[in-house]
Amino acid sequence: MGMNFPMVPAPAPAAGGTPAATPAPAPQGPVVGTTQQKVPGAAGTTANLADLGIPTLVVADGPAGLRISPTRPGETRTFYATAFPIATLLAASWDLDLVYQTGLDMGSEVKAYGVDVLLGPGMNIHRNPLGGRNFEYFSEDPYLTGKMAASIVKGIQANGVGTSVKHFAANNHETNRNMINVKVSPRALREIYLRGFEIVVREAAPWTVMSSYNKVNGPYTSENPELLKTVLRDDWGFKGFVMTDWFGGRNAAAQMVAGNDLLMPGGQAQMDTLLAAVRRGDLPEKYIDENVDRMLNIIRVSPTFLGHQPSNNPDLKGHAERARKTASEGMVLLKNEAATLPAKPQPVAVFGNYSYDLVSGGTGSGDVNEAYTISLPDGLSGAGFTVDAGLRTLYETYIVAEKAKQPPRRSFFAPPVIVPEMAILPKDLKKAASTNAMAIITIGRIAGEGGDRKVQDDYYLSAAEKQLIADVSKAFHAKGKKVVVMLNIGGVIETASWRDLVDGILLTWLPGQEAGNAIADVLSGKVNPSGKLPTSFLVKYEDDPAAEGFPGQEYGPEIDLGRRKVRASEITYQEGVFVGYRAFDKRNIAPAYEFGHGLSYTTFGYSDLKLSSPAFSGSVTATVTVTNTGKVAGREVVQVYLAAPGKTMEKPLAELKAFGKTGLLQPGQSETLTFTLDARSLTSFDEGRSAWVAEAGTYTVKIGASSRDIRAQANFTLATEQVVERVNKALEME
Ligand code: BGC
Numbered sequence: 001m002g003m004n005f006p007m008v009p010a011p012a013p014a015a016g017g018t019p020a021a022t023p024a025p026a027p028q029g030p031v032v033g034t035t036q037q038k039v040p041g042a043a044g045t046t047a048n049l050a051d052l053g054i055p056t057l058v059v060a061d062g063p064a065g066l067r068i069s070p071t072r073p074g075e076t077r078t079f080y081a082t083a084f085p086i087a088t089l090l091a092a093s094w095d096l097d098l099v100y101q102t103g104l105d106m107g108s109e110v111k112a113y114g115v116d117v118l119l120g121p122g123m124n125i126h127r128n129p130l131g132g133r134n135f136e137y138f139s140e141d142p143y144l145t146g147k148m149a150a151s152i153v154k155g156i157q158a159n160g161v162g163t164s165v166k167h168f169a170a171n172n173h174e175t176n177r178n179m180i181n182v183k184v185s186p187r188a189l190r191e192i193y194l195r196g197f198e199i200v201v202r203e204a205a206p207w208t209v210m211s212s213y214n215k216v217n218g219p220y221t222s223e224n225p226e227l228l229k230t231v232l233r234d235d236w237g238f239k240g241f242v243m244t245d246w247f248g249g250r251n252a253a254a255q256m257v258a259g260n261d262l263l264m265p266g267g268q269a270q271m272d273t274l275l276a277a278v279r280r281g282d283l284p285e286k287y288i289d290e291n292v293d294r295m296l297n298i299i300r301v302s303p304t305f306l307g308h309q310p311s312n313n314p315d316l317k318g319h320a321e322r323a324r325k326t327a328s329e330g331m332v333l334l335k336n337e338a339a340t341l342p343a344k345p346q347p348v349a350v351f352g353n354y355s356y357d358l359v360s361g362g363t364g365s366g367d368v369n370e371a372y373t374i375s376l377p378d379g380l381s382g383a384g385f386t387v388d389a390g391l392r393t394l395y396e397t398y399i400v401a402e403k404a405k406q407p408p409r410r411s412f413f414a415p416p417v418i419v420p421e422m423a424i425l426p427k428d429l430k431k432a433a434s435t436n437a438m439a440i441i442t443i444g445r446i447a448g449e450g451g452d453r454k455v456q457d458d459y460y461l462s463a464a465e466k467q468l469i470a471d472v473s474k475a476f477h478a479k480g481k482k483v484v485v486m487l488n489i490g491g492v493i494e495t496a497s498w499r500d501l502v503d504g505i506l507l508t509w510l511p512g513q514e515a516g517n518a519i520a521d522v523l524s525g526k527v528n529p530s531g532k533l534p535t536s537f538l539v540k541y542e543d544d545p546a547a548e549g550f551p552g553q554e555y556g557p558e559i560d561l562g563r564r565k566v567r568a569s570e571i572t573y574q575e576g577v578f579v580g581y582r583a584f585d586k587r588n589i590a591p592a593y594e595f596g597h598g599l600s601y602t603t604f605g606y607s608d609l610k611l612s613s614p615a616f617s618g619s620v621t622a623t624v625t626v627t628n629t630g631k632v633a634g635r636e637v638v639q640v641y642l643a644a645p646g647k648t649m650e651k652p653l654a655e656l657k658a659f660g661k662t663g664l665l666q667p668g669q670s671e672t673l674t675f676t677l678d679a680r681s682l683t684s685f686d687e688g689r690s691a692w693v694a695e696a697g698t699y700t701v702k703i704g705a706s707s708r709d710i711r712a713q714a715n716f717t718l719a720t721e722q723v724v725e726r727v728n729k730a731l732e733m734e
Pocket residue numbers: 018032033043061062119166245246365449
């Protein structure tokens with residue numbers, strides 16, 4: 001880093017705050033979800049410098065919608081925000097226009113409630129299925145991540161408010177997030193962990209970037225000028241400002257020098273330390289001037305500075321209607337044996353705790369305070385289904401009684417209460433199977449900030465859940481009736497050991513506040529599902545190379561944080577660029593459901609793949625025609641993978657380089673889609689030259705309905721190697 005500054009103890013969080021990295025004095029500033037005068041429940045504010053004409057900016061979470069307090073002291077009215085579907089569901093829609101519209105709606109709530117910057121989108125890579133915040137992030141693929149983030153940022157910012165793309169960078173899991181050092185090669189950083197951020201910065205110019213809690217190859221991200229200056233600003237041209245994650249990093253002066261302009265939530269101790277460092281001459285003022293400049297550039301275009309008066313009256317009704325549509329567009333039909341769905345069985349038996357306690361979103365700062373969540377029985381009833389009332393009473397009574405036994409949640413970050421799966425008595429099951437026309441079973445998961453998921457009873461189903469699926473399937477199949485499982489989850493779970501028992505599986509994700517309605521729309525066929533997986537579903541957890549060494553190795557002495565003791569840890573991303581489908585393709589591992597998989601109630605044919613030229617010069621364009629060959633209207637997600645020659649660099653078998661989605665095609669109707677691959681699409685990152693290099697040779701364009709369902713392919717050649725872009729050498733492994 002070149003300079004040696006005294007360590008500044010970060011303020012410790014108050015109840016509900018983020019654990020700080022070091023022993024620390026009492027909190028001085030605002031903490032998550034409290035203390036805001038301007039917008040109660042917002043995550044933080046910038047300093048009020050009214051004397052200088054610089055007002056306080058309000059920043060608030062988060063990725064699935066605005067997170068503010070729904071009530072305010074002394075006010076009788078409410079301030080609810082819309083709980084939109086989680087980011088992973090948005091990515092599963094593969095629909096950039098839809099995601100832009102979601103951004104528009106989110107941003108209009110941000111503006112209406114007097115907030116200046118929304119703390120999202122989250123865009124870390126799904127490296128390991130256990131990542132506790134995967135639901136806040138889009139995908140295991142950096143290109144899909146970057147395109148989704150760019151669309152939502154453009155939509156949010158079109159309202160004249162800002163975003164904070166987070167968590168920059170390599171914050172791929174939660175365990176020990178304030179103390180972990182991620183060791184990762186420059187190539188994997190550039191191609192996988194930074195690539196999405198590069199796309200969003202270049203295409204959508206987010207107002208701010210949030211640095212992450214962890215260290216990367218040594219320093220904390222918020223203290224690393226190679227990350228925040230060399231890469232973010234010099235290589236990519238970022239013009240906004242960088243803020244820390246809450247209480248992130250330790251050394252305030254180093255953060256200023258690194259270009260981490262704003263310390264959040266900010267405390268007097270940090271201010272005192274900075275002032276002292278400047279006065280001593282340890283921290284040259286020019287750094288502070290740059291930090292201030294970058295912040296003022298954003299402050300002067302903010303709603304607050306421009307005198308915008310909050311209406312406190314967003315169009316919640318319109319947003320809910322669109323959130324319902326969006327949710328149904330991102331659900332993924334994983335399995336549909338013998339056209340089990342769509343169906344409107346009368347009556348329908350609904351099993352599983354989560355059927356009666358749907359999860360609309362995750363916990364922590366990614367949660368939203370919405371006015372309501374439509375339950376599954378209510379959604380089904382609203383769509384004209386008759387739900388078995390006896391079963392409903394059994395479950396609802398059980399869940400209320402179980403929840404009453406639980407102690408109150410200790411804090412904002414405490415893991416949510418999991419009600420053990422209710423056991424169904426054989427007599428109740430027998431009755432349900434004879435009186436109902438079909439069974440629905442919901443398997444749910446809830447996770448969130450501050451912790452990762454577990455392998456047993458989480459990634460793998462619990463014994464009680466497996467028993468439920470087996471018993472219900474047996475009873476209903478004995479009567480010739482079908483069974484559909486709904487996965488109300490934010491991250492990947494195991495499906496291979498039980499999927500053969502059931503007829504259909506619908507992945508609903510965490511669909512936001514319109515959950516029950518959106519699910520009913522898909523089950524009934526009002527909406528034909530068109531979502532496809534943005535993340536692979538594995539057979540075994542150990543199949544994932546990222547399982548090795550997860551979630552890191554602790555070392556060194558214990559550090560006493562008062563309420564708990566922590567140790568430093570580190571993790572090596574030994575798999576390099578082979579993350580997600582890139583890994584399974586390389587290892588020849590068959591996933592349970594591959595990246596890009598998703599069924600429809602209709603079928604599609606692909607024809608007439610044409611490339612603009614058999615030889616690459618500057619760019620190449622591919623066109624392909626997609627025809628609805630089935631009986632109902634539907635939309636198809638078309639994926640473009642590229643297999644590149646790998647003589648000097650080891651290459652993934654194929655990588656996603658473009659995608660598109662047809663409009664609603666009527667049976668027999670066709671649409672021709674066009675995809676352009678530019679020179680960067682051909683490249684990998686050559687560490688030796690610190691450059692994006694396209695190797696000479698033959699490239700294969702593979703047009704897929706999924707990563708493993710390639711429907712057409714064609715070759716082009718690149719005559720000579722091309723160094724497409726040189727960048728600064730940075731972020732080398734120690
Ligand atoms: C989270 C961020 C969030 C911030 C403010 C932190 O604990 O990691 O994602 O934006 O709190 O609530």
